Amino acid sequence: MTSTTSPQLGEISLEQIVPNPDQPRKTFTAEALEEMANSIRQDGVQTPIRVVKVDRPEKAQYLAKRFKEILVEYPDDMFFDSALKVVESWDGKSPLHMIIYGERRWRGSTLAGKPSIPTMVDEAADEQLVSTIALIENMQRENVGFIEEAIAIQHWMVAQGLDPNDPKDRKAAAGRLGKSATYLHWRLDSLRLPKDIQKLADNGTLNPNQVCHLAWCETEEQQRKLYRLISTGKCQTHTQLEAALKALKESADTKVGEQQSLGLVVADKAQAIAITKEIEAMSAKLVKMNADDPGSDFVKGLQQMSVGELQYVSRVVTGMEKIIRSIHKNKVVYHEQALLASQLAKEPEEEVTEF
Numbered sequence: 511m512t513s514t515t516s517p518q519l520g521e522i523s524l525e526q527i528v529p530n531p532d533q534p535r536k537t538f539t540a541e542a543l544e545e546m547a548n549s550i551r552q553d554g555v556q557t558p559i560r561v562v563k564v565d566r567p568e569k570a571q572y573l574a575k576r577f578k579e580i581l582v583e584y585p586d587d588m589f590f591d592s593a594l595k596v597v598e599s600w601d602g603k604s605p606l607h608m609i610i611y612g613e614r615r616w617r618g619s620t621l622a623g624k625p626s627i628p629t630m631v632d633e634a635a636d637e638q639l640v641s642t643i644a645l646i647e648n649m650q651r652e653n654v655g656f657i658e659e660a661i662a663i664q665h666w667m668v669a670q671g672l673d674p675n676d677p678k679d680r681k682a683a684a685g686r687l688g689k690s691a692t693y694l695h696w697r698l699d700s701l702r703l704p705k706d707i708q709k710l711a712d713n714g715t716l717n718p719n720q721v722c723h724l725a726w727c728e729t730e731e732q733q734r735k736l737y738r739l740i741s742t743g744k745c746q747t748h749t750q751l752e753a754a755l756k757a758l759k760e761s762a763d764t765k766v767g768e769q770q771s772l773g774l775v776v777a778d779k780a781q782a783i784a785i786t787k788e789i790e791a792m793s794a795k796l797v798k799m800n801a802d803d804p805g806s807d808f809v810k811g812l813q814q815m816s817v818g819e820l821q822y823v824s825r826v827v828t829g830m831e832k833i834i835r836s837i838h839k840n841k842v843v844y845h846e847q848a849l850l851a852s853q854l855a856k857e858p859e860e861e862v863t864e865f
Contacts, residue, residue, distance in 0.1 A: 533609075655713070720740050
C-alpha cells in the first residue's frame with residue numbers, strides 16, 4: 511500500500527533502526543565514519559534520515575536473510591552483524607524501522623555514542639517505491655562503488671519482477687531510475703567479471719571505461735589478458751581499449767577459423783588420431799615431390815592422391831590463404847591491434863593484484 515500521509519519527523523532510538531540491505535553502498539571507510547562521528551559529537555545530526563516501518567514478520571525474515579548474505583562477503587561489519595541480531599530477535603510488536611536513506615549518518619551516530627537520531631518516518635509505504643527511492647538516492651552519490659551499484663540494480667530489478675539479463679527489461683528499468691539504457695548495460699555487464707577484478711573496479715583501481723571493456727570480453731582468458739595490458743600501463747585510453755578488445759576478439763575468431771578451415775575440429779581422441787595419420791600420409795607424398803620440377807613430380811604426386819585427399823588439400827590451401835590474408839589485413843589496417851596482440855602473446859601470465 512502506498513503511504514497516504516507525509517513522513518513524520520521525530521527522534522528514534524538507534525537500536526530500533528536497521529540498514530537497507532539492498533542499497534548500493536556496502537562499504538564505508540573507517541576514516542570517513544570517524545569524521546562523521548566527530549561532526550555529530552560536536553554539532554549533532556543536521557539532516558534527519560528517512561526510514562520506513564517494518565510491520566510484517568515476512569519483511570523481518572527477508573532482512574535477516576539478506577543480512578546473512580552480506581555478512582558472508584563482509585564478515586567484519588559490526589553494523590550488519592548488529593542489524594541481523596535485531597531483526598532475528600524482533601517480536602513483531604516493538605518498533606522496528608529500515609533506513610531509506612541516511613545510513614552513513616546512522617553509523618556515525620552509533621560511533622558517536624548517541625542514543626537516538628532525528629528521522630522522518632514513513633508509517634506505511636509501497637515496498638517497491640521505497641526500494642526505488644533508496645536506489646536512486648544512493649546512485650546519486652559519487653562514492654558508491656561501481657560493482658556495489660551494479661549488484662543493487664540487479665537486486666532491485668529482480669524485486670520489481672524484471673529480468674536483469676533482458677535488454678527490454680533493462681531499458682524499462684533505466685527509465686524508472688532516470689538513467690540511460692547504456693548506464694545500466696555497463697553496470698550489469700560488469701557482474702560477469704571475475705570476483706578479483708570486480709574488487710578492483712569497486713575500489714577505484716579500474717575506471718568505469720576500463721571495467722566496461724573488460725566486461726565486453728567474451729571469455730575470462732580475454733578479460734585477464736586485457737587487464738594485464740591495463741595494469742602495466744599499455745592500455746589506458748578509450749582508443750587503446752577499443753583496439754585491444756578488437757584484437758583479442760579477432761585473435762579468438764582466427765583460432766576458431768583455422769581449426770574449422772583445416773578440418774581439425776574433432777569430436778574425440780580417436781578421430782584426432784585418424785586425421786593426424788591422414789596428414790602424415792599426405793605429407794610423406796608431398797615431401798617426395800620436386801618443387802623445382804612442378805610439371806613432373808608435383809603432378810604425379812597429385813595424380814596418386816584419392817579424391818578425398820585432393821579435397822582435403824584444397825581445404826588446407828584455401829584455409830591457409832584466408833588466414834594469410836586475414837593476418838596481412840590486420841597488419842595493414844589494424845596495426846595497433848596487431849601490436850597489442852603481439853604484446854599479449856609475449857607477456858607471461860600473472861595473478862591479479864589488489865591495490
